[in-house]
Amino acid sequence: MRTTAKAVAGLLGLAVWCGAAGLAGAGTIKGTVRFADGSVEVKKLKVTVDHAVCGTTKDAEDVVVSPDMGLRNVVVSLVTPPPGAKWSVAPPVQMDQKQCVFVPRVIVVPVGGTAEFLNNDRLLHNLHSASTDNPAVNRTQPKGRTIPIGFRRPEIVRIDCDLHPWMRAWVVVAEHPYYAVTNERGEFALENVPPGNYTLQVWHEILGALKKDVAVTDGVAPVTVEMRGK
Numbered sequence: 001m002r003t004t005a006k007a008v009a010g011l012l013g014l015a016v017w018c019g020a021a022g023l024a025g026a027g028t029i030k031g032t033v034r035f036a037d038g039s040v041e042v043k044k045l046k047v048t049v050d051h052a053v054c055g056t057t058k059d060a061e062d063v064v065v066s067p068d069m070g071l072r073n074v075v076v077s078l079v080t081p082p083p084g085a086k087w088s089v090a091p092p093v094q095m096d097q098k099q100c101v102f103v104p105r106v107i108v109v110p111v112g113g114t115a116e117f118l119n120n121d122r123l124l125h126n127l128h129s130a131s132t133d134n135p136a137v138n139r140t141q142p143k144g145r146t147i148p149i150g151f152r153r154p155e156i157v158r159i160d161c162d163l164h165p166w167m168r169a170w171v172v173v174a175e176h177p178y179y180a181v182t183n184e185r186g187e188f189a190l191e192n193v194p195p196g197n198y199t200l201q202v203w204h205e206i207l208g209a210l211k212k213d214v215a216v217t218d219g220v221a222p223v224t225v226e227m228r229g230k
């Protein structure tokens with residue numbers, strides 16, 4: 001269990017945001033998001049170009065579940081953060097492009113923060129955002145180049161690479177620090193939550209969004225969220 005908690009904390013990497021708050025008597029919302037709609041068949045996406053670097057097929061990563069149906073890459077946040085929630089200065093959040101896949105697929109960037117896009121592949125990629133509230137981005141990205149992009153307004157921004165149509169990623173521009181992304185087991189944790197009643201906003205790129213109420217005391221508030229196909 002301890003290992004699990006550590007893994008969750010490591011994956012989220014968001015502690016820096018709310019670390020300064022250090023709220024006395026605060027609790028942790030710790031949960032799992034599960035896919036509750038039968039099995040998931042992993043689609044194989046055909047690679048049509050750049051086989052030397054990209055390979056010949058890619059697993060579709062739009063719906064990723066663990067053997068016990070934990071759902072990965074779900075964004076869980078508080079609809080209403082605790083009053084006075086403050087962010088420390090957050091470092092840029094990085095997203096790499098490796099063997100023609102965005103890694104990680106989903107990142108959380110604070111409003112006013114920066115995402116650094118890397119390209120570790122030996123070829124050209126492209127960054128094409130489908131943003132509406134933030135300025136749209138459409139840039140080529142040579143190998144080895146880091147491209148920093150700032151996000152000023154809260155929005156979930158889809159990112160594609162026009163050169164490799166199977167490549168997709170998401171930047172979640174967050175208004176407050178109480179955001180988490182589920183790991184490969186579908187687990188997440190929101191720490192430093194003062195006691196009270198909250199509503200979780202749960203979002204997945206294919207399965208959509210839902211809300212879930214949770215009560216927090218000064219300990220761990222466990223929660224299980226089930227998502228179904230649309």
Ligand SMILES: [Cu+2]
Nearest residue numbers: 125126161164
């Ligand atoms: Cu690409």
